[in-house]
Amino acid sequence: MQRRAALRVAHPAPPSHAWDLLFTAALAAFTLALALFGFVLAGVIVDDSSSGPRAESTSSPQGATAGGAHDAGPAPMTRGADDARLQAAILDELGADVGRFGVVARRLDDGLGAGVNPDRVFYAASTFKLALLYEAELRRSQGLLDFNAPLPLDESDLSEDLGTFENLPFAEEGTLTIGAALEAMITLSDNASAVALLRLLGPEAIDATLATLGLKHTSVNTRELPTTASDMALLMEAIVRGEGVDPEARGHMRSLLLAQHSRDGIPAGLPGSARVGNKTGTWEQATHDVAFVETTSGTYVVAVLSDSDRDWSRIARVSGAVYAVLAQ
Structure with a gap:
């Protein structure tokens, strides 16, 4: 002490x-x-508020091009809030079955659009072939793929055939070019060609390209083949605009989709004056159609996905309702 x-x-x-x-x-x-x-x-608080989360847009990223290739087509528009009139028109056609559908429609020149269950995940069925189409055209634009080269096929590819393989344009020596396979995959929805192209292009690389375009739920690297109406509309928009590809590739994709044989869905709900390119997808409890529609008032994209069994008439009616609003 x-x-x-x-x-x-x-x-x-x-x-x-x-x-x-x-x-x-x-x-x-x-x-x-x-x-x-x-x-x-x-100052930190002000900076955080200005760089924090913003309203999500389902349109393509401004100035983004997949793979760093050529930029083509009009610049993407930022999508605003859903148009009440368009959304009401879609809901009226879906009625009590609204929960079974995912729909996104968007006009390209001004971004006017609407969605119903836009992010509900569906089995893509043959709509996944749109991703293969875009990837192939992207690589050709970059000088990485020759459409005149033969496509390697094996027995596992042929096992996926559902009756269209015999209609493919084989060369005299029995080979099938990449370009011919791509055409059959889109216009006839040939599965053997799609499986061979998927192996050639690589599912991981395709998924990476889709992510670059802004797709969030779609993958070709799993047998579940998940996708959404929002993703499919975004992919179709990239195809129509020719994002990341040269003008030749953009025109080729458009011509293939215009030559699609299956026209019972979105095209069936449109007047003869409209030009429509589409890709369908069907399986058990999966009936889809994704399209671009060219009208005198401009071009729009529309994706209608459902867990129904070939309810084409409902898809056609939704298509007509969308046209009545977006073609004005």
Whole structure:
């Protein structure tokens, strides 16, 4: 106890006036530091609010091109809020079955559009072939793929045939070119060609390209083949605009889709004056159609996905309802 008392005495307090000066200086320094901290903190808060989450857009990224290839077509428009009239027209046609459908429609020149269950995940069925089409055209634009080269086929590819393989345009030596396979895959929805092209192009690389375009739920690297109406509309928009590809590839994709043989869905709900390119997809509890529609008022894309069994008439009616709004 004595030692502790001695220690306290060994460090006497400074005179009162010196202590007052020191206390005043310390208080001023603390106040200044506190003010500076508050200023910096306010700046951080402002920066965070300006760079934080924004309203999500399902349109293609501005200025983005897959694979760094050629930029072609009009610049993508930022999609705004859903148009109430268009959404009501779609809902009226779906009625009580609205939960079984995913629909997205969007006009390209001004971004006017609407969606119903846009992010519900469906089995893609043959709509996944749109991803293969885009990837092949992208690589040809980059000089990485020759459409005149023969496509390697094996027995596993032929096992996927559902009756269209015999109609493929084989050369005299029995080979099938990549370009011919691509055409059969889109216009006839040939499965053997699709499986061979998927192996040639690589599912991982295709998924990476889709991510570059902004697709969030679609994958060709799994047998589940997940996709959404939002993703399919975005992919069709990239095809129509020719994002990342040269003008030749853009025109070729358009011509193949215009030559599609299956026209019972979206095309069936349109007047003869409209030009429509589409790709269907059907399987058990999967009936889909994805299209671009060219009208005198501009071009729009529409994706109608459902878990129904070949309810083409409903898809056609939804198509007609979309046309009545977006073709004005």
